[in-house]
Amino acid sequence: MTLRLAVATAAAVVLATGTAAAATKLTVYTALEPEQLGPYKKAFEADNPDITIQWVRDSTGVVTAKLLAEKANPQADVVWGLAASSLMILDQQGMLDGYAPAGLATIKPEFRDAKDQPTWVGMDAWMAALCFNTVEAGKKNLPKPQSWADLAKPEYKGQVVMPNPASSGTGFLAVSGWMQIMGDKPAWEYMDKLHDNIAVYTHSGSKPCKMAAAGEYPIGLSIEYTGAQQKTKGAPIDVILASEGTGWDMEATAIVKGTKNLDAARKLADWSSTDKAAKLYTQYYAVAAVKGVSNYPANYPANAEAAMIKKNDFAWAASNRDAILAEWSKRYNAKSEPK
Numbered sequence: 001m002t003l004r005l006a007v008a009t010a011a012a013v014v015l016a017t018g019t020a021a022a023a024t025k026l027t028v029y030t031a032l033e034p035e036q037l038g039p040y041k042k043a044f045e046a047d048n049p050d051i052t053i054q055w056v057r058d059s060t061g062v063v064t065a066k067l068l069a070e071k072a073n074p075q076a077d078v079v080w081g082l083a084a085s086s087l088m089i090l091d092q093q094g095m096l097d098g099y100a101p102a103g104l105a106t107i108k109p110e111f112r113d114a115k116d117q118p119t120w121v122g123m124d125a126w127m128a129a130l131c132f133n134t135v136e137a138g139k140k141n142l143p144k145p146q147s148w149a150d151l152a153k154p155e156y157k158g159q160v161v162m163p164n165p166a167s168s169g170t171g172f173l174a175v176s177g178w179m180q181i182m183g184d185k186p187a188w189e190y191m192d193k194l195h196d197n198i199a200v201y202t203h204s205g206s207k208p209c210k211m212a213a214a215g216e217y218p219i220g221l222s223i224e225y226t227g228a229q230q231k232t233k234g235a236p237i238d239v240i241l242a243s244e245g246t247g248w249d250m251e252a253t254a255i256v257k258g259t260k261n262l263d264a265a266r267k268l269a270d271w272s273s274t275d276k277a278a279k280l281y282t283q284y285y286a287v288a289a290v291k292g293v294s295n296y297p298a299n300y301p302a303n304a305e306a307a308m309i310k311k312n313d314f315a316w317a318a319s320n321r322d323a324i325l326a327e328w329s330k331r332y333n334a335k336s337e338p339k
Helices: 003-022 034-047 060-069 084-092 134-139 169-182 184-197 207-213 224-232 262-272 275-281 314-335
Strands: 024-030 051-057 078-083 121-133 160-163 198-202 219-223 237-240 248-256
Touching (some): 034 051, 034 262, 060 078, 084 248, 121 207, 121 262, 160 169, 219 224, 262 275
Parallel strands (some): 160 198
Antiparallel strands (some): 078 248, 121 237, 121 248
């Protein structure tokens, strides 16, 4: 090897080593579904090669509890993909850093914190839906439910699966939706009746639909997008949005106050609000926060956005979340699947 080539090779090694060493490791807490993690990480890092994402993933309730437990010593830099109702709890505790991402003007008003320097910005929305296995229901002569009220009828005893709201954002948005639609006392009376029909409460929002699709149970209260996906894959299910309207929530992004990687965290917040990110979100959810971006896949319910309850009070849900979950767990947790 010539001296010139040796020097050039050494310089290249030093440069590559220096670049790798300079990459910022961003600790990102999330409740995204596992299949979303790889594509999201790959897309962001392709546009930000100086930043590496390190995911910390669990269900909504677990991630929220973990962040609250770490309040005095935050371990996360960013939250990317957690229910807005959970982020509002963190905001009430003063745990989020206000920042207006570059794409804020393109975000629908109902999908962002209203402050000039928002502490959270939405990504996409999902809603509670029923996945109804027509084959299994036919074997048991079960009629197709059209409403939440139908679901509490005695003929469905032991035939329904739904997520535990203490661990699943989908479970909580369903309960929050019932309480806002029906009122406090009628909603608890409804859930008492529904509990008689529940076979098991899962710790995943998508799992009940997948269980219904597999024929384990005739009815799974789950996510509308998951239902469309399972039906497209050939599952004999109908995706039903209750006639009374349905609770919904949004995934959102927030910067954790006290992060030592603020510049990198802001780059992720910026990227999270772009058209490119929104189009990626709509590979998993139909309704995006960015104006003009949506993706209604095959078998997606046509009336989905119209079914979303109009006055969805996220601040109320955040303020009352602990009390709701404590009461829910006292009444119904005995039927939850083991963690």
